[in-house]
Amino acid sequence: MTTQLIRDFIAHARKRPSAPALRTRTETVGYAELAALSGRAQKELDALPPGPVAVLARKSPQAVALVLGCLSAGRPVLLPPIDLGTVALGELCARAGCVQVLAATPEDAAEHPEAVTAVIGGPNGGPGGGTGGGPGNRPGSRAVFPEPVAVGDADTAFMLTTSGSTGAPKIVPLSAGAVTRFTDWAGDAFGLGPGEVVFNYAPLNFDLCLLDVWATLRSGGCVALVDPALAANPRYVSGFFASSGVTVVQGVPMLYQLLEEDVFPGVRHVIVTGDHAPVPVRAALPRRFPNARLHNVYGCTETNDSFWHEFDAAEAVQPGPLPIGEPLPGVIAAFGPDLAPFPPDDGGSELLVRTPFQTAGYVTPDPAAATGRFVTGPDGSRYFRTGDLVRRGAGGRLFLVGRDDFQLKVRGIRVNLEQIERVLLEHDDVVEAAVVPAVDGAETRLTAFVRGSGPGRLSGLRLRTHCAMRLPRAAIPSSIRLVEQPFPRTSTGKVDRKRIG
CATH class of the missing domain: 3.40.50.12780 (ANL, N-terminal domain)
Incomplete structure (x- = not known):
């Protein structure tokens, strides 16, 4: 062929x-x-x-x-x-x-x-x-x-x-x-x-x-x-x-931030992908695209798109992340090391997926490099470990919690950096947020870098109060730095944490 x-x-x-x-x-x-x-x-x-x-x-x-x-x-x-x-x-x-x-x-x-x-x-x-x-x-x-x-x-x-x-x-x-x-x-x-x-x-x-x-x-x-x-x-x-x-x-959400306050009635489909969309960004979508269907799409480079969720104007303004939705046709999901068919209701469990579009493995001279990411399920099929932690919400809908490689301990308590970032992004005036850890002697300290929607609309005190109402004490950043410039990005559009700060 x-x-x-x-x-x-x-x-x-x-x-x-x-x-x-x-x-x-x-x-x-x-x-x-x-x-x-x-x-x-x-x-x-x-x-x-x-x-x-x-x-x-x-x-x-x-x-x-x-x-x-x-x-x-x-x-x-x-x-x-x-x-x-x-x-x-x-x-x-x-x-x-x-x-x-x-x-x-x-x-x-x-x-x-x-x-x-x-x-x-x-x-x-x-x-x-x-x-x-x-x-x-x-x-x-x-x-x-x-x-x-x-x-x-x-x-x-x-x-x-x-x-x-x-x-x-x-x-x-x-x-x-x-x-x-x-x-x-x-x-x-x-x-x-x-x-x-x-x-x-x-x-x-x-x-x-x-x-x-x-x-x-x-x-x-x-x-x-x-x-x-x-x-x-x-x-x-x-x-x-x-x-x-x-x-x-x-x-990615950054694109929709760049579009100025115009209205585009000819658009039929709006797809948000690649990153968590802050409430201010997604709340503007129904106004800018009044005739469009709105989609939140989840996937990885290794698997391509795996889940999608259609949302409306009412859901766009709800606090917290959007659900990742339903598996695409032919996509099979499993959860945790035992490849369970459903994630637990409490806490997060790693998402594994098998898709009709996925890679067979990495191109590498070291076979061990792929061993940890691709596993064989009970049915003999090859699943990809996404590294993303998900939880099951009301009605069985799946929500991203963070990544397993963004977990660490602060004062002996396990915290997830992406969960902290998501809480910061729930604030109406926050456009971008990234949390960076640093080891100070025997202690791990968290610094949050935050970009707001306009000058003078945020303060460290307000953000700490916002976090304190939603996070355990160990997960509240030790310091919060307000920045004006957009965050640096990698070649694939993700926040480049190595260049922040």
């Missing part, structure tokens, strides 16, 4: 050549044009030695075309963070067995001149400035479409990476079959077909792009690509969102 994503993408290009596939702030690229660009990339790839490749490129039409060309050529493609250091990048590519490190443009190659071995597409290989002949092929362009190479269901398509927040990034291979099954679900669940515009905020190496970019292109929709250089600019993000005619948007 060939990669179903590529087959369906080419079918859309033949049936609707002028339909928009990608939209940026300066141009629109049609399906036939994008197919021609990816076909050209495949032809250049065929001249290189066989084997997996890394694509080191900032998100752009050229980068998307290059990845499509890699998939069409049957090449497993590693998507590393663009800002990874040279030494770390070399180690990552070596672990993945990459025979080439590719860039989509000379500008991308210039950022890692020691690492990049080839520029595929080159200065004349990608779209030029302006929209020329409209959203389809520009005059004179040759529609040389890709010729997909046959791959097996278990063959690797993408290699993604974890955030590296707890060590070196792990390489997560996703098979062609897993990608097909996920894009099947996403396309059906959110109606990503022709006429739809999906807002893509995440970097190209982030797993959210499996829905935003690849499921959309397989389904025949249009992807609105946020310029990475302007992704933190609220005026640009809101303006591009409004001008693109977005109908589906997925993003």
Whole structure:
């Protein structure tokens, strides 16, 4: 078989050549044009030695075309963070067995001149400035479409990476079959077909792009690509969102904070994922997206989306976290070391999942690295230990409590840093919160870093009082530092605790 994503993408290009596939702030690229660009990339790839490749490129039409060309050529493609250091990048590519490190443009190659071995597409290989002949092929362009190479269901398509927040990034291979099954679900669940515009905020190496970019292109929709250089600019993000005619948007809470106080009645689906959404952020969603269905989606890079929960305006303003919801079709959940079918009602238990979209394991020369995270259940199936602790609430709904690797003891009492952060985020004026431990002699002290929704609206005393009403004494931070700037983030959008403070 060939990669179903590529087959369906080419079918859309033949049936609707002028339909928009990608939209940026300066141009629109049609399906036939994008197919021609990816076909050209495949032809250049065929001249290189066989084997997996890394694509080191900032998100752009050229980068998307290059990845499509890699998939069409049957090449497993590693998507590393663009800002990874040279030494770390070399180690990552070596672990993945990459025979080439590719860039989509000379500008991308210039950022890692020691690492990049080839520029595929080159200065004349990608779209030029302006929209020329409209959203389809520009005059004179040759529609040389890709010729997909046959791959097996278990063959690797993408290699993604974890955030590296707890060590070196792990390489997560996703098979062609897993990608097909996920894009099947996403396309059906959110109606990503022709006429739809999906807002893509995440970097190209982030797993959210499996829905935003690849499921959309397989389904025949249009992807609105946020310029990475302007992704933190609220005026640009809101303006591009409004001008693109977005109908589906997925993003971490930070995206919804960046959108200014506009109303977007054309949006049908709003997906919140990747992090706990503070009450002020999610309370604004029904007002900004009055005709949209609101979804809270939970998943890991290793398993992709696993649970989802639809909420309304009334639930959006309720204090505390949203439930993670129900398992997606085909997803099986288990809890704790015994893989129980239900978590206990009191306290938290680790969530384990088995999904139709999950990886078979990490790419690593050390088999022990995966042993602790992938376990075999009583039914012989392979489960992934998420490291996330969940509890069962009223009506059997599941709520995240925190992570098992964020537990520690303060004065002999076990506390969970993420639980403290969630309590801080319940405050109406708190936008971001992170709790960082430090060992002072024999004592562990907790410092909370908090960013508020506006100057002068918070104080350390108010926040300590807020925590004291909701946490045991040992879990109340010893000090609270108010900050004005957004928290630093990892390449996958998580708070970078190593750089806070």
